[in-house]
Amino acid sequence: MKNTPEPHAGYAARDRAWHPPALHPPYKTSVMRAPSAPLLSLPTSLGEETGPVFGHAMLGDMDHDLVHNFAEPGESAIGPRIIVHGRVTDEMGRPVPNALLEVWQANAGGRYRHKKESYLAPLDPNFGGCGRVLTDEQGFYEFRTIQPGAYPWPNGGNDWRPAHIHFSLFGTAFAQRLITQMYFEGDPLIPHCPIVGAIPQKDAVESLIAELDMTRTVPMDARAWRFDIVLRGKRQTLFENRLEGL
Numbered sequence: 001m002k003n004t005p006e007p008h009a010g011y012a013a014r015d016r017a018w019h020p021p022a023l024h025p026p027y028k029t030s031v032m033r034a035p036s037a038p039l040l041s042l043p044t045s046l047g048e049e050t051g052p053v054f055g056h057a058m059l060g061d062m063d064h065d066l067v068h069n070f071a072e073p074g075e076s077a078i079g080p081r082i083i084v085h086g087r088v089t090d091e092m093g094r095p096v097p098n099a100l101l102e103v104w105q106a107n108a109g110g111r112y113r114h115k116k117e118s119y120l121a122p123l124d125p126n127f128g129g130c131g132r133v134l135t136d137e138q139g140f141y142e143f144r145t146i147q148p149g150a151y152p153w154p155n156g157g158n159d160w161r162p163a164h165i166h167f168s169l170f171g172t173a174f175a176q177r178l179i180t181q182m183y184f185e186g187d188p189l190i191p192h193c194p195i196v197g198a199i200p201q202k203d204a205v206e207s208l209i210a211e212l213d214m215t216r217t218v219p220m221d222a223r224a225w226r227f228d229i230v231l232r233g234k235r236q237t238l239f240e241n242r243l244e245g246l
């Protein structure tokens with residue numbers, strides 16, 4: 001629970017050094033992606049400010065079970081079965097309920113189900129690699145999956161991504177979508193990853209590493225990892241020309 005602050009009041013200043021710089025040459029594609037001109041602030045549209053709003057009725061029964069949600073009946077994905085769970089809170093430690101979490105990942109061999117995937121590790125016919133879940137009233141979430149494998153990528157000639165799960169979080173509107181990656185405690189590839197290396201602060205890297213949670217393992221079934229997520233809160237004053245949180 002290292003990432004979950006105790007609920008408290010007060011002001012939390014934005015730390016702009018927390019995020020990696022847009023340009024980090026060891027991560028090659030950042031050279032092309034990094035803006036070369038000052039950023040422009042674009043006005044949001046009504047659609048971005050009001051939706052989409054997700055409810056439990058919009059999620060399928062198997063959306064939070066990647067072990068089975070792409071598998072043939074009676075079959076399951078190959079690989080170490082795991083539970084990933086945690087809590088989404090704002091920077092004051094207050095739970096964020098009804099946040100949609102979408103996850104995607106490689107299979108146990110490190111292979112994505114994607115037409116541009118070029119890694120020679122085989123596809124698992126019973127694993128799609130996508131899932132989603134809503135946080136409950138107290139901000140907790142949980143999904144089942146298989147532990148993804150590390151994979152190579154054409155960056156510096158011999159770079160390998162540590163095992164990771166991609167996360168997207170929706171707040172109360174499309175403009176509040178946040179994206180990050182979760183890593184696994186003890187993975188020796190983490191310090192070698194050029195993408196992780198773009199993150200300047202050690203604490204920020206550690207906030208992305210899930211901890212093995214033996215209290216939530218299921219005997220003879222699955223290990224468990226805890227990954228808590230902390231967002232900025234909706235503390236922005238409601239200005240006449242800007243809706244809260246945007």
Ligand SMILES: [Fe+2]
Nearest residue numbers: 106161164166
């Ligand atoms: Fe990935």
